[in-house]
Each structure stands twice: as C-alpha cells, then as structure tokens.
Amino acid sequence: MREITVNLGDRSYPIRVGHGLLDSTQALAGLIAAPRVLVVTNSVVAPLYLPRVMQVLQSWAPESHIMPDGEQYKTLEVMNGIITRLLERGFGRDSCLIALGGGVVGDITGFAAATYQRGIQYVQVPTTLLAQVDSSVGGKTAVNHPLGKNMIGAFHQPAGVIADTSTLATLPRRELSAGMAEVIKYGLIADAEFFAWLEREMDALMKLAPEALEYAIETSCRIKARVVEIDERESGLRAILNLGHTVGHAIETALDYGEWLHGEAVAVGMLMAADLSCRGQGLDPEVPARLRALLQRAGLPVEAPSGIGQDRLRQLMNVDKKTRSGRLRLVLLRRLGEAIVTDDVDEHRLHESMGRFLPGSGRN
Amino acid sequence: MREITVNLGDRSYPIRVGHGLLDSTQALAGLIAAPRVLVVTNSVVAPLYLPRVMQVLQSWAPESHIMPDGEQYKTLEVMNGIITRLLERGFGRDSCLIALGGGVVGDITGFAAATYQRGIQYVQVPTTLLAQVDSSVGGKTAVNHPLGKNMIGAFHQPAGVIADTSTLATLPRRELSAGMAEVIKYGLIADAEFFAWLEREMDALMKLAPEALEYAIETSCRIKARVVEIDERESGLRAILNLGHTVGHAIETALDYGEWLHGEAVAVGMLMAADLSCRGQGLDPEVPARLRALLQRAGLPVEAPSGIGQDRLRQLMNVDKKTRSGRLRLVLLRRLGEAIVTDDVDEHRLHESMGRFLPGSGRN
Numbered sequence: 001m002r003e004i005t006v007n008l009g010d011r012s013y014p015i016r017v018g019h020g021l022l023d024s025t026q027a028l029a030g031l032i033a034a035p036r037v038l039v040v041t042n043s044v045v046a047p048l049y050l051p052r053v054m055q056v057l058q059s060w061a062p063e064s065h066i067m068p069d070g071e072q073y074k075t076l077e078v079m080n081g082i083i084t085r086l087l088e089r090g091f092g093r094d095s096c097l098i099a100l101g102g103g104v105v106g107d108i109t110g111f112a113a114a115t116y117q118r119g120i121q122y123v124q125v126p127t128t129l130l131a132q133v134d135s136s137v138g139g140k141t142a143v144n145h146p147l148g149k150n151m152i153g154a155f156h157q158p159a160g161v162i163a164d165t166s167t168l169a170t171l172p173r174r175e176l177s178a179g180m181a182e183v184i185k186y187g188l189i190a191d192a193e194f195f196a197w198l199e200r201e202m203d204a205l206m207k208l209a210p211e212a213l214e215y216a217i218e219t220s221c222r223i224k225a226r227v228v229e230i231d232e233r234e235s236g237l238r239a240i241l242n243l244g245h246t247v248g249h250a251i252e253t254a255l256d257y258g259e260w261l262h263g264e265a266v267a268v269g270m271l272m273a274a275d276l277s278c279r280g281q282g283l284d285p286e287v288p289a290r291l292r293a294l295l296q297r298a299g300l301p302v303e304a305p306s307g308i309g310q311d312r313l314r315q316l317m318n319v320d321k322k323t324r325s326g327r328l329r330l331v332l333l334r335r336l337g338e339a340i341v342t343d344d345v346d347e348h349r350l351h352e353s354m355g356r357f358l359p360g361s362g363r364n
Numbered sequence: 365m366r367e368i369t370v371n372l373g374d375r376s377y378p379i380r381v382g383h384g385l386l387d388s389t390q391a392l393a394g395l396i397a398a399p400r401v402l403v404v405t406n407s408v409v410a411p412l413y414l415p416r417v418m419q420v421l422q423s424w425a426p427e428s429h430i431m432p433d434g435e436q437y438k439t440l441e442v443m444n445g446i447i448t449r450l451l452e453r454g455f456g457r458d459s460c461l462i463a464l465g466g467g468v469v470g471d472i473t474g475f476a477a478a479t480y481q482r483g484i485q486y487v488q489v490p491t492t493l494l495a496q497v498d499s500s501v502g503g504k505t506a507v508n509h510p511l512g513k514n515m516i517g518a519f520h521q522p523a524g525v526i527a528d529t530s531t532l533a534t535l536p537r538r539e540l541s542a543g544m545a546e547v548i549k550y551g552l553i554a555d556a557e558f559f560a561w562l563e564r565e566m567d568a569l570m571k572l573a574p575e576a577l578e579y580a581i582e583t584s585c586r587i588k589a590r591v592v593e594i595d596e597r598e599s600g601l602r603a604i605l606n607l608g609h610t611v612g613h614a615i616e617t618a619l620d621y622g623e624w625l626h627g628e629a630v631a632v633g634m635l636m637a638a639d640l641s642c643r644g645q646g647l648d649p650e651v652p653a654r655l656r657a658l659l660q661r662a663g664l665p666v667e668a669p670s671g672i673g674q675d676r677l678r679q680l681m682n683v684d685k686k687t688r689s690g691r692l693r694l695v696l697l698r699r700l701g702e703a704i705v706t707d708d709v710d711e712h713r714l715h716e717s718m719g720r721f722l723p724g725s726g727r728n
Contacts, residue, residue, distance in 0.1 A: 116516065154518060
C-alpha cells in the first residue's frame with residue numbers, strides 16, 4: 001500500500017493506493033470517526049463491490065443507498081434523495097458517508113456530506129481510474145445544472161481516500177481511457193519526466209500491469225495533492241488542474257452530458273490548449289504532436305464530436321467557473337510540465353485552434 | 365451607526381446597525397468586492413425596499429431576483445431558481461449576492477452563495493427583527509427539507525451585515541414579536557442584565573423607539589458574534605444559541621412550517637426549556653415566571669398550538685441537528701444568563717414540562 005498525505009492543517013487526510021484495499025479493514029476503518037455509516041453507490045458498482053465494503057464495515061452495521069448510474073443523475077434531485085435517506089433513517093451529524101464508485105458518486109456524495117446538516121464526514125472509495133486520480137482528491141464536490149457542469153457545489157475535504165487498483169479490472173475500457181486522460185494531464189501541467197514515463201509505459205498501463213498502475217495513480221495523486229495544498233479553494237494555482245476542461249465542459253454541455261465521457265472531452269480540450277499554446281505561449285510544436293500520439297495509444301479521441309458548431313462551442317466556453325468579469329480564462333502550457341492560467345486569449349488564434357480539432361477540418 | 369465586528373480571521377466582517385442605513389452608499393458599498401451584483405429579495409419586500417437598494421448600488425448596474433414570500437419557499441427548488449438566474453445572466457465566481465429580506469431570503473440566498481460555483485460573496489441586508497438579531501449573523505445558511513428544518517445547508521460567512529432599523533416600521537406586529545423572542549433568548553442564555561433591561565424597555569421596543577431598538581439589536585448581535593467567534597461551526601458552545609429551538613422546530617415541523625412563525629415556536633420552546641431547567645438544573649422557578657410575563661408583553665404565545673399530541677412532538681424532537689448517536693441533546697439554563705447543552709435529559713421530567721405547555725393541560 002502506498003500512502004500520500006494531503007496536508008491541509010486540521011483537514012489533512014491520507015490517500016491510500018493499493019491492490020485489494022477494499023477488503024482491508026485496516027485501510028478503511030481507521031478513517032471513520034462516526035458511529036453511523038451510510039454507503040452510497042450506484043446500480044452498476046453495487047453488485048460488484050458493495051457486499052465487500054459492507055462486510056469490511058460490519059462493526060458499524062452500515063446502511064446503503066443505491067443511486068442510478070450515469071452523469072445525467074448528478075443532479076440536485078438525486079443529491080436530495082441521499083438527504084432524504086439520511087433523514088428517514090435518523091442519521092445525525094455524527095454520521096459518515098462512504099462514496100463507493102466513480103466521479104459521479106463521489107461528487108454527489110461529497111456534496112451531500114458537505115450540506116447535510118451543514119456538513120458531515122465522508123470517505124472516498126473511488127472505483128474508476130478517473131475518480132482515483134482526480135475527482136476523489138481535493139475536496140471538490142458538486143452536482144450539475146442544466147446550464148453547466150458542477151455549477152452547484154462546495155469545497156469539503158474527505159476524511160480519506162481508498163483507491164483499490166483491483167477495481168479497475170471491471171472498468172469498461174472506454175472509462176479506463178477516459179481516466180488516463182487525466183493521468184496524462186498531470187504530466188503535461190507539472191511533470192515532464194512523468195509524461196515521458198507515460199510514453200514508455202502506456203501499453204503496460206492499458207493492460208492494467210499492477211506496478212505501473214500503482215505508480216501512475218500515486219504520482220497523479222501526489223501532483224494533485226501538492227497543488228491542492230497550495231490553493232485549496234482554487235483562488236489561483238489550482239486552476240491549472242483544469243487544463244483542457246473549459247473546452248471539455250463545453251463539449252459535454254453541448255452533448256447534454258450523455259455521449260462522451262468527461263476524460264474524452266478533456267482529451268480534445270487538452271489538444272486544443274496545447275495547439276493554442278504553440279500559437280501564443282511559445283510551446284514547442286512537438287508537444288501537441290507527442291500528446292496526440294499518447295492520447296491515441298490511450299484509446300482517446302483526438303477531435304471533437306461531429307455536430308457541434310464552432311460558434312456554439314465558443315459560446316459554451318463562457319459558462320466556466322474560471323471566468324472573471326466576463327473574460328474567458330484558459331489554462332495553457334509554457335512548456336511540457338509547466339502550465340499557466342491566462343485571460344490574455346486572442347480570439348482569432350483560439351478559433352484557429354478550435355477549428356483544427358473539429359471534424360471535417362481537413363487537419364488529418 | 366453602531367458597528368460590531370465578527371472576528372473570524374480572514375472571514376471577519378462588520379455588522380452595521382442604524383436608522384436609514386439602506387440609503388447609505390457608504391454602509392453597503394464598501395463591503396462588495398465583486399464587479400457584478402444580484403439582489404435577491406421576495407415579493408413583499410421588493411416593492412418596499414428594492415428600488416432604494418438598486419439605487420444605492422447603481423454603479424454596479426445591479427440585477428435583481430424576486431422569490432415568493434414565505435417559509436414554504438425555503439426549498440432546494442427555490443434555491444436552484446437563484447442559481448438558474450445566475451447562470452442565465454452569466455454571473456461568474458466574482459459576483460456578490462445581496463440578501464434583502466427576512467430570514468428565509470437570507471438563509472436561501474446565503475446557501476446559493478455558498479454553493480454557486482462552490483462559493484461566492486454575499487451581503488446580508490435583513491429587514492425583519494428576527495433576521496437582524498439572529499439569522500443574518502454567523503454564516504449559517506440552509507434550506508428546509510420536508511422531513512426537517514434547515515437540514516440542507518452550509519456554513520458560509522457573509523461579507524457584512526447591514527441592519528437598517530427603519531425597515532421594522534413596515535414589519536407586521538406578529539413578526540416583530542417573533543423577532544423579539546430571539547432578543548429575549550440572548551438575555552436568557554448570556555446576559556442577565558440585558559434580560560432585566562428588556563423587562564424595563566419592552567414597551568418602548570414594541571413601540572419601535574429608535575434608541576431602544578438600536579441598543580437591543582446591537583447587544584443581541586454582540587452576544588451572537590462572541591459565541592460564533594468561539595465556535596464558528598457549532599461543535600460546542602454555539603449550540604446554546606438554540607435554546608428553545610428543538611421544541612420550536614418540532615412545533616414548526618408538526619404545523620408544516622405554515623401557521624406559526626419561527627419565533628413564536630421558539631417562545632414556547634424556551635418556556636419548556638426553562639421549566640425543565642427548574643426540574644433538573646436547579647434553575648430558580650422565578651425565571652420561567654419572569655420569562656412568561658416578558659414573552660406575553662412581547663405579544664408571544666406561551667403555550668403550544670392545539671392539535672399536536674405530546675408523543676408526536678417528542679418524536680419530532682429527535683430530528684434535531686444537535687442529536688448525537690441518537691441521543692437527544694437540549695439547551696437548558698443553569699441560571700438566568702447561563703446556558704448549557706446536555707444529553708442528560710430525564711424523559712419523565714421532559715414529558716412533564718412538555719405537558720405543562722400543551723393546550724388543555726390545565727396549567728393556566
């Protein structure tokens with residue numbers, strides 16, 4: 001078991017990464033400082049892993065709440081369903097939620113924990129690669145609004161994160177790829193050596209080689225933890241974690257959060273950001289080329305889905321939490337391993353870069 | 365203008381109390397550190413005070429959002445309506461909400477500010493006595509759930525509180541009385557001299573004598589600020605502010621938040637708590653007698669509404685945020701001006717005290 005600590009004073013917590021941690025009472029139980037536990041999961045994860053978690057937590061006599069599977073259920077209404085369950089079953093403030101599942105379960109359960117009686121404890125038990133390297137770490141919780149992703153939420157740190165790499169064996173390949181987009185992102189924004197390591201090890205990772213997987217998840221979590229420690233509430237540096245996300249969210253919104261996975265949309269967004277970085281930030285043009293190759297090896301798309309017009313995409317980018325005084329702010333790359341946040345975005349260049357990654361642009 | 369500071373490190377903020385502050389650019393404008401402003405109010409307050417606030421804020425070109433009036437609208441759905449407005453109008457994270465109205469507007473607007481894009485600034489401009497002395501101070505925000513009051517919320521401190529005492533002239537008498545219940549509470553839990561002052565000045569207060577009103581609001585806010593400074597997130601001391609609220613909330617829930625005002629329910633709850641305190645905490649029996657007389661002079665009820673059975677009331681008391689491990693915790697009085705929180709509650713004595721304040725108990 002590898003352990004990384006997220007150092008946030010009295011809100012510090014461990015991230016534990018390892019094969020088979022789901023069955024380890026030691027890994028999970030020590031994190032829970034509450035007499036009552038509700039495990040929240042979804043209808044796909046429940047048959048796979050819920051019985052094991054209930055078993056490990058048996059001394060709490062845990063209860064469970066199963067929500068439907070899918071990003072379209074990351075809503076205020078479904079969050080309210082968790083609250084209703086807590087109230088119906090008489091859970092008090094001294095209760096702990098366990099978020100067992102992917103990013104949707106983690107974000108919505110975290111938001112329920114942030115707001116139930118103005119805040120209770122929760123533990124993240126991510127079962128997708130995306131959740132293990134990204135959404136379960138850092139305390140961002142949220143639900144979607146029809147007009148924008150993650151628009152209603154809170155910063156609420158978990159009491160701990162348990163990432164069992166063995167759960168990735170049941171993950172659909174497409175979701176494995178989507179998670180890999182975020183792993184690649186960490187190399188791009190903060191660690192050129194890690195990016196090079198990923199270029200060497202991508203085939204092993206896609207075959208779920210345990211050692212490579214643990215190293216990739218640990219390194220990703222370590223980079224994210226260091227960024228969150230410096231800027232817990234995203235007043236500055238933390239925004240670099242959103243490389244590719246402004247375009248990514250716009251794509252997801254245009255598709256109504258249905259067809260494309262978050263990581264797939266982010267992959268295209270990162271490519272656009274890298275391309276734009278070559279036009280204004282002096283990024284070596286070799287970087288987008290290397291990125292494109294790596295994304296393809298990870299099974300990720302390298303152009304936007306058809307049917308979204310360029311103007312529509314540009315318009316949707318304005319509904320972004322990084323926006324300040326109506327000005328678009330983007331994460332760009334100065335060089336491989338170094339990101340910046342800027343509102344100095346040339347619209348002409350932006351449209352050029354967007355055009356290169358829309359279908360039928362003749363780029364390929 | 366009287367000013368009290370709530371000292372909470374980088375979340376510190378001023379409470380400004382005075383006659384006519386609504387028209388003072390100086391009082392309000394200095395608090396806003398955001399380029400865009402949305403004023404949230406309700407359909408009753410809007411015609412009375414919204415134009416003046418929009419005028420004072422004109423350099424921001426403020427927008428407004430009017431919600432329906434009433435506790436029954438303090439819901440997740442109505443909160444979501446504020447979020448929708450913000451998104452439709454393209455408000456970013458650097459926006460400020462102004463909560464212009466009573467406790468419902470303040471609580472729901474504060475919760476929208478706490479959760480919109482994971483947190484934006486807001487300013488409280490309370491226009492009821494209850495909001496001026498209680499709900500606008502301390503950063504508790506929430507909406508109701510059908511199974512319990514304030515069950516979904518967050519701690520999110522405002523950037524400031526502007527209490528214009530002149531707005532109380534348009535307040536219905538019943539709401540003035542309801543706010544007075546909380547003023548009386550501060551004397552009971554923390555300041556015997558203030559309680560005695562209230563006994564002398566209650567008639568002047570009910571006639572809205574400006575000097576008396578300012579002093580009562582300032583003193584109430586000062587007591588609340590000191591408690592919040594010690595225990596911002598209600599892990600201990602802050603619970604004493606809930607004297608009378610466990611029973612009060614139970615009454616409100618039983619009546620479906622419709623017929624009785626919060627302060628009216630709290631008045632009866634405080635009487636029950638004082639009576640129970642004489643049975644177990646050694647409180648001088650003169651205190652409930654003085655309290656009863658003072659509540660009556662403030663136009664407040666001194667027994668529970670008819671039609672709520674004692675067992676139903678007791679059961680509803682269990683859904684209380686103070687509950688720990690299923691044990692009821694109550695705020696009781698050791699003496700006038702000193703409150704404690706205890707889970708050492710004798711059920712027999714509790715039922716005796718409850719019985720004395722239910723209609724038809726033959727106490728009167």
